[in-house]
Amino acid sequence: MPEESLIPSEKILWEEHLPAGAHWSGILKRGTSLRLTDTQGGANCSALFYNAEEKLERYNMADTLKAQHTAKLTRGHVCYSDMGRVLCSITADSLGWHDPIGGVSNAELVRARHGEAPYQTHHNAMHRNGYDSLLIEAGKWGLGTRDLVANINFFSKVTVDEAGNLAFQPGHSTPGDYIDLRFEMHTLVLLATAPHPLDPNPEYAPRPVQLTAWRSGPAPIDDICRNACPENQRGFYNTEILFRQEA
Template sequence: MKSENTTYSPDSVMWEEVIPGGAHWSFNVKRGTTLRVTDIGGGANLSVLFYSQDEKLERYNMADTLKAQHTAHLTKGFVCYSDMGRVLCSITEDSCGWHDTVCGMTDAAQMLAKYGEARYQTHLNAMYRNGRDSFLIELGKWGLGKRDIVANINLFSKVSADEDGNLMFQPDNSVAGDYIDLRFEMDTLVVLAATQHPLDPNPQYQPKPVKLTAWHSELPGADDYCRNFRPENQRGFYNTELLYR
C-alpha cells in the first residue's frame, strides 16, 4: 500500500468522508477548495460529473477538455473544462497516473447481463447499483435529469487502445493508497458514483470504496503548474477568473 502524501495541513481540512463501494453522493465545492480522492483498497473506480454551482447548464465537457490539452486521459497538470471554456477544477497531484475519460458509466441493462439481479427488496443495502441510475438519483436532488447526463470521468481506471482500436481495461492501474487531488477553480456541483467501470472484467459485483478529504487551498498564481501545463490552459484560467472579478 502506498503511503499518502500529506501536502496539506491538518488544520486546513474542512471535512473527510468514506464513500462505500456502490454508493453515490453529490455536494457543492467552493472555489479555492482541494478535494483529495483516495483509493482505499486498490482497484477502485469513481465516476464523476461536474456542474457549475451557479448555472448548472454549464458543465464538464469531455471533448473540449481532451482536445484543448491534446490528450485522451487525465493526470497531474490537466484541467477539467466546462462547455463555456472555463476551468472547473485542476489536477494538482496524482499518484495513479491515468484516469479514463471516454468509456462512460454502467447502466441497468449491462449490470443485469453481467452480474445478475440484486434488488433492494431482497438485498437491502447490498443491492446492485449502476452508474447511470446512481447519477440520476443525485441529479434529481438538484433539479437535473436525464438530459443533463454528459460524458463522465472514471477516476483510477485506465483504458488504452491497441492498433486496431480495441479498448483494453487495465485491472491493476490503481493500488491501495493511490490518490488524486482536484483543486476547484469554480463553485462546482460534484456528482459521484462509486460503481464498477463498464469494462471491468471482474465477473463479480465488487465496487470499491474511496475516501474524500477536502481542504482550503490557495488560488493559483501566474506560475501555477496546471495554468502553464498547456498554452491553452492559460486562456481557460483567464476566462474563469473573469467570472469572479
C-alpha cells in the same frame, strides 16, 4: 503515503467515506480542493462536474481532451466546461492515468454481467450501476437525464489499440492511491463508485473511496496546471474574468 502528500490538518474542511457501490454529491467552492483516495485498491469513481451557479454549464469531455491533446487525465490537466472555463484542476496524482472515455455502467449491463440483486433481497448490498447512481444525485439539484454528459472514471485505466478498441486495465489502482482536484469555480460534483462499464470481473465488486476537502486557495500564477499549455492559460483567464465581474 509519502510525507509531502499529506494534507495539513488545520486546512481540512471535512472528510467523508463514500461506500462501495454508493453515490454522493456536493458543492465545492472556488479555492477548495478535494482528495479522492482509493482505500482498498481497484476502485472506480465516476464523476461529473457542473457550474454550481449556472448548471447549464458543465464538464465537457471533448474540449477537455482536445485542448490538452490527451486521452487520459493526470497531474497538470484541467477539466473544462462547455464555456471554455476551468471547473477544476488536477494538482496531484499518484497513478498517472485516469479514464475520461470509458463511460458509465447502466442497469442492463450490470444485470447481464452480474445478475439480479435488487434492494428487496440484498438491501445495501444491492447491485447499483453508475448511470442511475449519477441520475439520483443529479435529481437532488434539479437536474435530469438530459444533463448526464460524458463522465470521468477516476482510478480506472482504459487504453485504445490501433483499431480503436477500448481495453480496461485490471489492477491499475492500489490501496492508498489518490488524486487531488482543486476547484477553480463553485462546482457541483456528482460521484458514483459503481464498477467501470468495461471491467471484465464477473463478480460485482465495487470499492469505497475516501473524500477529503481542504482550503487550498485558487491557482497561483506559476501553477503547473495553468501553464501546462497555452489553452489552459486561456481557460484560467476566462474563469478568472467571471469572478472579477462578480467581485
